[in-house]
Amino acid sequence: MHDLQANTRNLDRHDQAARRLDFSEIPQVDIAGLRGGDPAAAAAVGAALAEAMETVGFVYVTGHGMPGSQLDATFEAMARYFERPEAEKAGLDIHKLARHRGYVPFEGLHADPHEGGADLQEAFELGLELPADDPDYLAGNMMYGPNVWPERPAEFRPVLSSYLDGVHAIGRLLFHGIALGLGLPKDWFDDKIGKPMIQLRAIHYPQQPPREVDGRHIGIGAHSDYECFTILAASQPGLQVRNRRGEWIDAPPLPGAFIINIGDCMERWTNGRLVSTVHRVINRSGAERYSLAFFFGADYEATIECLPTCQGPDNPPKYPPVKAGDWTTSNIKAAYTYRASEDARR
Ligand SMILES: O=C(O)CCC(=O)C(=O)O
Numbered sequence: 207m208h209d210l211q212a213n214t215r216n217l218d219r220h221d222q223a224a225r226r227l228d229f230s231e232i233p234q235v236d237i238a239g240l241r242g243g244d245p246a247a248a249a250a251v252g253a254a255l256a257e258a259m260e261t262v263g264f265v266y267v268t269g270h271g272m273p274g275s276q277l278d279a280t281f282e283a284m285a286r287y288f289e290r291p292e293a294e295k296a297g298l299d300i301h302k303l304a305r306h307r308g309y310v311p312f313e314g315l316h317a318d319p320h321e322g323g324a325d326l327q328e329a330f331e332l333g334l335e336l337p338a339d340d341p342d343y344l345a346g347n348m349m350y351g352p353n354v355w356p357e358r359p360a361e362f363r364p365v366l367s368s369y370l371d372g373v374h375a376i377g378r379l380l381f382h383g384i385a386l387g388l389g390l391p392k393d394w395f396d397d398k399i400g401k402p403m404i405q406l407r408a409i410h411y412p413q414q415p416p417r418e419v420d421g422r423h424i425g426i427g428a429h430s431d432y433e434c435f436t437i438l439a440a441s442q443p444g445l446q447v448r449n450r451r452g453e454w455i456d457a458p459p460l461p462g463a464f465i466i467n468i469g470d471c472m473e474r475w476t477n478g479r480l481v482s483t484v485h486r487v488i489n490r491s492g493a494e495r496y497s498l499a500f501f502f503g504a505d506y507e508a509t510i511e512c513l514p515t516c517q518g519p520d521n522p523p524k525y526p527p528v529k530a531g532d533w534t535t536s537n538i539k540a541a542y543t544y545r546a547s548e549d550a551r552r
């Protein structure tokens with residue numbers, strides 16, 4: 207476990223100096239070719255995705271099929287939820303639930319352990335919607351089980367659950383594209399994402415004064431994501447992505463596009479071929495900022511072991527195999543206060 211932990215908090219990525227992250231803007235890829243039945247079109251999308259994910263680790267994706275009106279309605283429902291009284295939101299506090307669902311209050315997340323304070327945000331966590339008699343849930347697995355839902359606003363549940371289904375489907379398409387881009391059969395990942403550890407974080411970053419970053423006024427501190435990849439939508443600018451020169455490149459929302467970024471698990475799975483890039487959020491927009499970060503993790507029981515097309519005689523596997531569930535839970539422990547307090551109670 208100790209080694210795993212050391213590998214997961216990879217903020218001091220000196221190794222990145224030798225990598226390819228020499229970008230000044232985020233590339234764009236239209237993934238419509240993954241949705242039709244044309245294998246050549248799908249292969250072209252896969253190649254373009256892989257190129258972006260090998261060099262930058264972040265990519266704007268269009269042609270995904272989700273209407274803009276759905277995204278607007280989702281941000282609207284989030285805004286109505288986060289303005290509810292603190293005491294009401296506290297009813298579903300993740301610290302009480304002690305599993306990965308519910309309301310994460312201010313002070314609940316600390317993504318960059320090198321920086322002073324907690325991140326300036328509140329959030330709501332959703333995952334794969336499973337029945338109350340799910341055996342993993344009954345066995346106490348913190349990643350699986352039914353979602354919890356606030357009663358107010360009434361539209362929160364239908365709107366967020368429809369968004370979750372939408373990005374989950376887009377994520378499954380992206381796995382096809384990534385497989386093709388890596389020279390694997392399109393369905394390579396399908397049996398490793400049968401009961402995936404998907405996480406949707408609906409996040410609210412309050413307005414903050416346009417002052418210098420002092421480590422205490424940052425929406426989410428510098429970090430890389432730990433799952434396979436993230437599908438991100440944001441209502442305002444504020445996201446910044448770090449290139450190898452240490453410059454922060456702005457990644458504002460583009461109409462009709464999701465931002466996709468590779469996470470540490472996929473970097474590991476691909477032996478470092480796809481890169482998990484450090485990023486942060488500072489909300490200097492002068493407005494409330496809402497974002498939806500959907501993290502696609504593999505099945506709890508899946509083994510993350512160097513892919514066959516990402517190794518060779520001159521490129522042996524760099525990382526030992528790891529169970530996806532161990533990977534995710536150790537990362538959650540490092541970043542969320544609710545897991546730290548959970549451990550302290552034991
Ligand atoms: O809100 C955003 O734009 C990014 C959030 C993020 O990086 C995360 O939650 O991991």
Ligand SMILES: [Fe+2]
Pocket residue numbers: 429430431485
């Ligand atoms: Fe992130």
